[in-house]
């Protein structure tokens with residue numbers, strides 16, 4: 544159980560800040576039933592995501608890449624936002640949260656109601672043909688017939704997500720850089736901060752003078768170096784309680 548004084552401290556920091564940006568990772572969606580990469584029960588226990596999720600595996604061994612992708616697709620298709628996603632949507636409605644930079648590909652921040660979401664690694668909501676570009680919703684794919692093929696030209700298909708070995712789309716990179724370098728508080732939620740360049744956003748914020756606070760049950764390479772403190776607990780529980788506290792603070 545997270546200490547009440549930690550919750551109150553974060554609520555006060557949010558009250559004081561005027562430009563807040565969140566950086567979210569796979570831990571944000573663990574309470575929605577989606578496995579992370581590195582946590583307990585994470586995909587890492589079954590596969591090496593940097594191998595199965597590498598663009599060359601998708602190109603040259605698509606059946607292998609789709610083993611992990613279909614596992615993620617199945618989880619994502621049935622997942623719903625959790626208390627943490629809804630708390631961030633509430634923070635945006637309160638005018639406190641400027642943007643979310645998310646490494647997640649599950650689309651749950653949008654479903655929860657956040658409007659300004661930078662999907663740093665794209666999303667798994669749709670797939671595109673690698674030969675003719677034809678795009679279809681992921682829900683239309685038959686996950687029992689792998690690897691899926693394009694319905695127009697039978698070419699190989701790729702989720703509209705960024706794979707290991709691929710560059711981050713420049714608009715997402717530029718916007719994230721701008722938000723990170725102009726915020727005064729960055730909330731780093733549920734990320735192991737090991738996948739670059741997303742993991743450099745807290746450094747950019749810190750170097751530009753922002754306070755960086757982590758919400759994560761476990762410490763990360765940022766802890767004690769970049770982050771001012773870490774609220775150790777699950778994102779859903781922590782964020783819901785922080786927003787409740789915030790509402791009870793005097794204006």
Ligand code: NAD
Nearest residue numbers: 568569570572579580581646647648649733734735777778
């Ligand atoms: P990661 O798997 O490397 O790390 C997950 C982090 O979440 C860990 O630090 C862990 O301690 C923390 N965590 C576990 N449960 C938590 C909870 N309830 N609340 C808060 N934190 C919790 O994840 P990453 O740093 O995001 O990097 C992995 C890459 O994997 C990203 O690029 C992302 O695109 C991709 N990924 C996305 C999803 C998704 O879309 N939901 C799922 C798995 C992986």
Ligand code: ZN
Nearest residue numbers: 672675693696
């Ligand atoms: Zn095609």
